Amino acid sequence: MIPVTLLTGFLGSGKTTLLQRMLGDPAMAGTAVLINEYGEVALDHHLLERIDETVMLMKSGCICCTVRGEVAQSILDLIALRGQGRAAFDRIVIETTGLADPWPVLSTLRAHPVLQSQVRAGGVITTVDAVNAPAMLSGSTRREALRQIAAADVLALTKTDLASAPGLPLQLAALNPTARMLDARTDSVAEIALAAREGRQVPPLEAHHDHGAGMTSTTMVFEEEIDWTAFGVWLTLLLNRHGDRILRVKGILNLKGEERPVAIHGVQRLVHPPHHMTAWPDQDRRSRLVFIMEGIDPSLLRRSFDLFQKIGQRQETTS
Amino acid sequence: MCALCGILGCDDHWTAAVAREGVYSRLTSPQAHRAEAAARARVVNRALAPLRITFGDWQKRSYVLRGPTGKTAIFEGLNHLWAEAEALAGREIDPLDPAYLDRLEG
Numbered sequence: 001m002i003p004v005t006l007l008t009g010f011l012g013s014g015k016t017t018l019l020q021r022m023l024g025d026p027a028m029a030g031t032a033v034l035i036n037e038y039g040e041v042a043l044d045h046h047l048l049e050r051i052d053e054t055v056m057l058m059k060s061g062c063i064c065c066t067v068r069g070e071v072a073q074s075i076l077d078l079i080a081l082r083g084q085g086r087a088a089f090d091r092i093v094i095e096t097t098g099l100a101d102p103w104p105v106l107s108t109l110r111a112h113p114v115l116q117s118q119v120r121a122g123g124v125i126t127t128v129d130a131v132n133a134p135a136m137l138s139g140s141t142r143r144e145a146l147r148q149i150a151a152a153d154v155l156a157l158t159k160t161d162l163a164s165a166p167g168l169p170l171q172l173a174a175l176n177p178t179a180r181m182l183d184a185r186t187d188s189v190a191e192i193a194l195a196a197r198e199g200r201q202v203p204p205l206e207a208h209h210d211h212g213a214g215m216t217s218t219t220m221v222f223e224e225e226i227d228w229t230a231f232g233v234w235l236t237l238l239l240n241r242h243g244d245r246i247l248r249v250k251g252i253l254n255l256k257g258e259e260r261p262v263a264i265h266g267v268q269r270l271v272h273p274p275h276h277m278t279a280w281p282d283q284d285r286r287s288r289l290v291f292i293m294e295g296i297d298p299s300l301l302r303r304s305f306d307l308f309q310k311i312g313q314r315q316e317t318t319s
Numbered sequence: 320m321c322a323l324c325g326i327l328g329c330d331d332h333w334t335a336a337v338a339r340e341g342v343y344s345r346l347t348s349p350q351a352h353r354a355e356a357a358a359r360a361r362v363v364n365r366a367l368a369p370l371r372i373t374f375g376d377w378q379k380r381s382y383v384l385r386g387p388t389g390k391t392a393i394f395e396g397l398n399h400l401w402a403e404a405e406a407l408a409g410r411e412i413d414p415l416d417p418a419y420l421d422r423l424e425g
Contacts, residue, residue: 111398116331228345229358232334233366237414240401262343271333274343296415304414307423311365312358 002089003122004075004109005196008096010136010145013129014158015095018184018192022093027190032078032089034071068108072115079118091122091193102151103268110270121272123196126152127184128172130165137171146215150176150247150292151267154196156184177217178250178290215247218298220305222287225256230312234305235264235271243269245296251289252277264289332397334359363400369422370408374400 009015019035022028071094081087096102102124109119126148129136136145149155155172160183169181180195231253239246249266263275291301331337335355338344345355356376363374371387382400384392384407392403405412413419 229334229355230362233359233362234414236332236334236397237366237401237412240405241411241413242415258343273331273333273336275341276343300415300417300420304420307420308362308366308414311423312362314365 001120002079002092002118003197004092004094004119005122005193006094006096006102006105006124007127008102008124008148008151009127009156009158010129010133010148012132013127014156014184015127017158018125018127018156018189019093019095021184022189022193025189027188028091028193030088030090032087032092034074034078034092034094068104071105072108072112075109075115075119092119093193101147101268103270106267106270110272122193123153123198124151124267125154125156125192125196126179127156127158128168129158130168131159131163134165134168134171137175146175147247149179150215150217152176152179153198154192155179155181156187156192157181158184160185175215175217176248176292177219178248178292215292215294216296216298217290217292218301220289220291220298220302222254222289224309226253226287227309227312228253228255228262230308233312234308235266238301238304239266239269239271242293242296245294246291247294248292249289251287252281253287253289254285335397366412366414366423367404369419370404370412372404372407374404 007015007019019033023031023033075092078087078089078092082089094105096105106121106124109115109121128149133145149172155176157168172179172181182192182195184192235249239249246266247268249264249271251264253262253264255262261277261280263277265272265275289305291298293301335346336342336344338346346352360374360376367374367384373385375383375385377383377393381393381395382397384394384400384404386392386407390407392407394400394403401412
């Protein structure tokens with residue numbers, strides 16, 4: 001399966017500079033690139049094709065099956081070229097400029113009937129400009145930028161040579177406590193890409209952060225083992241109704257009947273296949289879930305979660 | 320439907336992922352698959368009880384939802400469950416709605 005990494009970030013935040021660094025690094029040889037901004041697809045700097053933002057629904061009524069038809073077709077074309085021996089690559093980077101929200105592309109990778117067996121999500125890298133981000137995060141344009149930051153597996157800080165922005169890492173960590181923070185200028189691009197692909201930062205145990213404008217990140221910690229079936233029913237129901245306001249969910253779960261932990265990772269309505277980890281990262285066996293959300297009351301979220309877990313346990317004892 | 324074991328729910332939804340390396344799956348055997356499907360049906364039916372909708376399968380080939388007036392919705396993937404249930408109910412099913420939670424708790 002070919003990993004597909006999304007490179008996003010606010011206008012002027014340094015996406016293209018990071019992309020250029022990536023393409024110039026021998027460690028990143030074999031990277032095909034789709035660039036949305038210019039309507040072009042570049043493969044090994046040579047092949048160019050056009051993509052648009054056509055959206056299709058796989059089946060009416062189910063928003064998580066939204067497919068961006070032209071993105072899907074462009075990836076399929078790349079794979080066909082590879083199959084014909086006309087292109088050699090083992091990863092794809094999509095620069096999602098102009099798509100403020102990376103979710104539709106992630107959804108395409110997951111929902112497309114052919115792509116889902118050919119590619120896998122390779123994580124989201126969001127560039128954050130050290131010069132402008134501190135002001136922007138508190139300015140009127142921030143909602144769009146916040147959503148991009150919330151979706152990130154890696155926050156790549158750019159222009160760090162131009163501004164020190166000492167408070168920025170803390171600001172970003174409060175907003176997306178699950179993302180790794182790396183320097184786009186000095187850290188190796190291979191490390192940045194790998195961190196995005198792995199995307200499995202263990203969620204921290206901190207409690208609640210409020211970012212104003214209704215955006216919060218909240219961590220729920222559970223002492224009891226989790227009932228997987230009830231959890232799945234609950235989260236799918238929650239994301240069906242509130243997926244556009246739940247920008248990110250990430251967690252590590254101690255499931256009833258399982259020795260090893262299971263990592264959960266979702267962006268809006270899209271949840272990636274649960275990862276069965278090989279071992280617990282430390283002695284702490286408590287489950288924890290981080291939600292980054294807009295306008296959702298964390299206490300209601302917790303009440304709802306607990307109630308569904310209770311239902312799961314009840315069903316188990318009566319079955 | 321799964322071509323190997325003839326059970327619904329092989330659509331590789333994240334809650335019922337096909338068993339493969341690194342991915343958490345409960346579909347490790349036909350028996351485990353059936354047990355998980357039955358457990359899921361119990362929880363879904365409990366979640367739908369306040370709306371008087373029931374969930375099950377149709378001839379082991381599709382999922383089916385039945386409303387209080389006998390109206391049904393048939394669909395194939397778990398992805399579509401809640402959108403279909405809301406369409407049948409004619410309203411949103413909101414797990415953060417205190418009134419819904421009260422009814423679920425009662």
